[in-house]
Amino acid sequence: MSFAAPLFLWYFLPAVLLASWILPHRARNGVLAVFSLGFYAVGGKEFVLLLLALIAVNYAAGLAIGALPLRRRKAVVVATVLADLAVLAVWKYAGFASTAVSSIASSLGLGDTRVVSLALPIGISFFTFHHLSYVVDVYRGVRPPMRNPLTFVTYIAMFPQLVAGPIVRYHEIADQLNDARRDRLADFAEGFPRFAWGLFKKVAIADSLAPIADAAFASPDPSTSTAWIGALAYTGQIYFDFSGYSDMAIGLGMMFGLRLPENFARPYSAISVTDFWRRWHQSLSRWFRDYLYVPLGGNRGGTFRTYRNLSIVFLTTGLWHGAAWTFVIWGAFHGLLLIIERATGLGSSDRWAGPRRAITFLLVVFGWVLFRAESLPAAGRMLQAMVTPEGWSIAPDVAVLLSGHRILLLVLVLASTLLPATWVTGRVIDGLQDNTPVWARRSVRGIAVALAPYAGIVAVAGTFSPFLYFQF
Known part of the structure; x- marks a missing residue:
């Protein structure tokens, strides 16, 4: 469902606002959770079950990370991150990968191989990144895990940001989700x-x-x-x-x-292009900085490693946007420009x-x-x-x-x-x-x-x- 569609403007939005105003303050998260799942089901149809399954896995993982001894937490967070990325890889990149394999096999005279074609769940890149930020933040001790499953559903499925962001990291909104005492008219x-x-x-x-x-x-x-x-x-x-x-x-x-x-x-x-990426899709840029660039080493470890890390981040940025060579080249193009600006000093001038x-x-x-x-x-x-x-x-x-x-x-x-x-x-x-x-x-x-x-x-x-x- 699009925010610009008549169904949303004239029916869905008035209904969810009316429900949130009529019901007590403490019911806000429940209202948002129920309406958000309905919002996704209208456009995503059966993929709402995939969303619910991922919510359940990551909610349970957060509780496990918070309860287990330090030495065992890493295994849980690694397994959860790999599971989230595996779902994203299958649904978003299986077709792209199988097409590339088929092209290579055909050029080598090995015959045609099967090309996988899967429908893409709406917003899968966004809610995958929300799940990843949650389990990583809990593992790092930035925030404790959510105990209330309804609150967790609200965080992941909240319809304003569910299908196209902004990417809201767990620690940015955890306190807000637990505070429903607001002046609703204001x-x-x-x-x-x-x-x-x-x-x-x-x-x-x-x-x-x-x-x-x-x-x-x-x-x-x-x-x-x-x-x-x-x-x-x-x-x-x-x-x-x-x-x-x-x-x-x-x-x-x-x-x-x-x-x-x-x-x-x-x-x-x-x-500069460096400045552009501080201004464009800021929530995505911050996510890649904090959850990929910095863990890779950032700009520590010398010039070669810095350029390597920038290349990895922007190739990943391109692939995150779409499973096609055009997106890969677009990401590589921006990564190359950032490397040139860093090498010449133009990125900071x-x-x-x-x-x-x-x-x-x-x-x-x-x-x-x-x-x-x-x-x-x-x-x-x-x-x-x-x-x-x-x-x-x-x-x-x-x-x-x-x-x-x-x-x-x-x-x-x-x-x-x-x-x-x-x-x-x-x-x-x-x-x-x-x-x-x-x-x-x-x-x-x-x-x-x-x-x-x-x-x-x-x-x-x-x-x-x-x-x-x-x-x-």
Whole structure:
């Protein structure tokens, strides 16, 4: 179920809010747990059983880790982590791996091998990472295990962040889950404008750019103009789609008295790729830093090991996003750029911010071509057209989509993402922070509430478009 779907907007959300307001404060976690499982069952169908099985395994593992002597805890956490990763590997990567094996066998003349095809459970990458952070945090002694199974179900299955994040680590939310004494009216008043702003970003901006990007990437022989239009349209689409989802998730969490972590901080205003990854999908970057990069040794142990660790992290980041060579190459591309910046010192320098911002933006755009393309040959055609003049005529279907308000929309999207970070162009786009002036917060929240009916009408009247990160 999408946050922008009429079923969610007009039925599910009012029902869960009404239940949480009518029932006592202490029933909040139970309400969220029951409605969240129903939310997942609508889109995930029978995969809700897989989710419940993983919840049961990790809940039991947490209790075991908390109860066992220190020398035996490691075996439990290793077994649980391997079990979680095995489920993720089977459901998400078995098809990719079997296809690669089949291609190699065919090229060696060994005949065709069987290719596995499994339906991908919605949000499996996200709830797997939630489970991993839980058992690791308990093992490290950062937080004690959850005793109440209903609270644990709420943490893992909480519908605002279940299928596309933000990735909420256990220690970030454990205290909040045990504290349900909130002013529910004040929570709603704070969360609804954030939700409305995210809905507007999704249905009015991202979904308007999506047809342009789709048409350009579908072109079998794109011209230079078509390729650049498609790449820039997708650059705007993925940002406003995912940041819109994150705003909606954070706003929904606020409505129930929960503060989810921020996920974006003007990523397209970054002055280096290193800076970009501090700003883009922040919850994922922090997760990989704390649960993979640092355990591998981080930047300790010399230059070679640091570069090795960065390479592993970004190859894993690419694979986490999708089981395809395009994602692997995209991850390797960003990893290579970070290594170059670390070697040259550009990753930690703030000199020449203007030119470097433009160069970083272009590098990110090239990376998004790899991310969006259906295959490596398709990505190659787009990138070749972008760097070598191959005609300036725009494909007819792309030209039609660019007519009218969409040209202005594309200009506004690029302007809003490239301008320097001020509260007007920054905090409004990526969510107001606590240090924003009171008058500014009130003004922007008022505008967001005013936009809510328009966004709701667009959502009902438009063609259903799932969030891009649902596929991960």
